[in-house]
Amino acid sequence: MRRKTKIICTLGPATDEPEVLKQLMLNGMNCARINFSHGTHEEHLVRINAVKKMRDELGLPIALLLDTKGPEVRTGDFENGKVELVEGQSFTLTPKNIVGDNTRSSITYKDLAKDVYAGAKILIDDGLIEMKVTGIKGSDVVCEVLNGGPVSNHKSINVPGIELGMEYMSKKDVEDIKFGIEQDFDFIAASFVRSAFDVLDIKRILEQNGGENIQIISKIENRQGVDNIESILKVSEGIMVARGDMGVEISFDELPAIQKKLIKQCYTEGKKVITATQMLESITHNPRPTRAEISDVANAVYDGTSAVMLSGETAVGEYPVLALQTMARICIKTEENIDYVKRFENLHLNQTTSVSNAISHSSCTTAHDIGAAAIITVTQSGYTPRQISAYRPKCPIIAGALNKKIWRQLNLSWGVTPIMTEVKSTSDELFEHAVNCAVRETKLVKKGDVVVLTGGSPLGISGTTNILKVLLVGDILASGQSLSNKSISGKVCVASNNNEALKYFEDGDILVIPETSNSIISILKKASAIITEVSGSTSHAAIVGMTLDIPVLVGVKNATKILKNGTTVTIDGIRGQVYSGIAKIV
Incomplete structure (x- = not known):
């Protein structure tokens, strides 16, 4: 099972060895956090370059997150x-x-x-x-x-309960953000956000310095941030429930209720939410977590958090890779016990009415109804997969990104597996390319699976999601006229004439023959399906099929040459197509 909840690892002295960093990436780190409260730009640059080098070598979309010092x-x-x-x-x-x-x-x-x-x-x-x-x-x-x-x-x-008069943006934070833009960071985690105006201060710096494509995660750490969460969410791409300073600024007995409220408010608004601080603190110095820590991680997953974060556990801990592996195990085991369909049915998102949102909702409904292996979408901006993610569907969301920045940013969205795709001239070509990439790169989809496709037309324009399709993944070997809606998979018996049919046919085979006649009626009664090259809804094969109530395809050109004896195929009686192998038909 592919983990849906994403994991952020904080880098530090414990991750400086290339092999440790490599193992973090291979064991499921989705995003690398660099804490700018400590260290110099020169020190950070060494780790930034190490992440870029290693993720390129491994071909993984590991995002970079810059955590600001903030007005502390x-x-x-x-x-x-x-x-x-x-x-x-x-x-x-x-x-x-x-x-x-x-x-x-x-x-x-x-x-x-x-x-x-x-x-x-x-x-x-x-x-x-x-x-x-x-x-x-x-x-x-x-x-x-x-x-x-x-x-x-x-x-x-x-100073709990007192709003300090200090300016939000310090000179250090401004210089750090400019440095982050130069180094192509994917996210800014803005510390101690008190209001939407604090977030807008950062957006202004990003826009003035060419960093408008960096997403802002507002860290909620004080009473003002909690009280102003609605306006903060409107201008942020997500929030971090930063329980460290929050537990100091706000009475600790309020934290569990605040955490649940913030997580729910975020995903009902279609925004990312990260749960952070002391999640596996004991693994900083011990190889096993406490039972309370295990429950803490699991409860955040049950609540629907987009991501969980490791801080000192990976930055300075003695067991950075083990901490990540432990967190991943807890997330996966917890996700196995969630009833995603029930959650989806009870979910009411605070979304604006739009075609894109309607398609996102419908793609999840369709995927649940038909048991789709995945929802596959192609995106210019990342908007559609993020909207689908907000509905927390049971099946994976495979997002074909058209640029590497979106590819990495989507790696922090709940349930989304991002892949790189190319722009094609038509939507059909684009979907075909995305499906082929999904089969080849993710191992979440295989031939014979049914997937839900969603995207936009015209191509390459953000916010134009208006297409929803259901596709059977597989190689279409042949097509003809179907005389029933029944579908079946089975072994092929190819015969060029009646004598070969009588000689080679085995009970339950799908008989492929130029045409049928009464001379082979004895084996037709034992066939699971019939495919003929002769066409016509009143042909002998058509009449036999209707009488015996078995799938029949007629008018399949060159069927006896295209289909190979002894191979397994699936007849799609709805579409009149023959697929290679065993396929699920809906």
């Missing part, structure tokens, strides 16, 4: 790199550029004193250190330590 607040440097804070002591946060000690620390946000007040809570290092503001002295914030512990350089600072 951090501590400065400390003497000896680390201090110990004790419960009840006083500790001051200052915008002054100092080397910190166990009484004070510099901070990266210079106007914190303007935003907080006496009694406000301040958390350091993802909430491990908790403090309460006791006073404001100029630009300094004086606090009492409520929960002590060690604090090292550049630890995060969160």
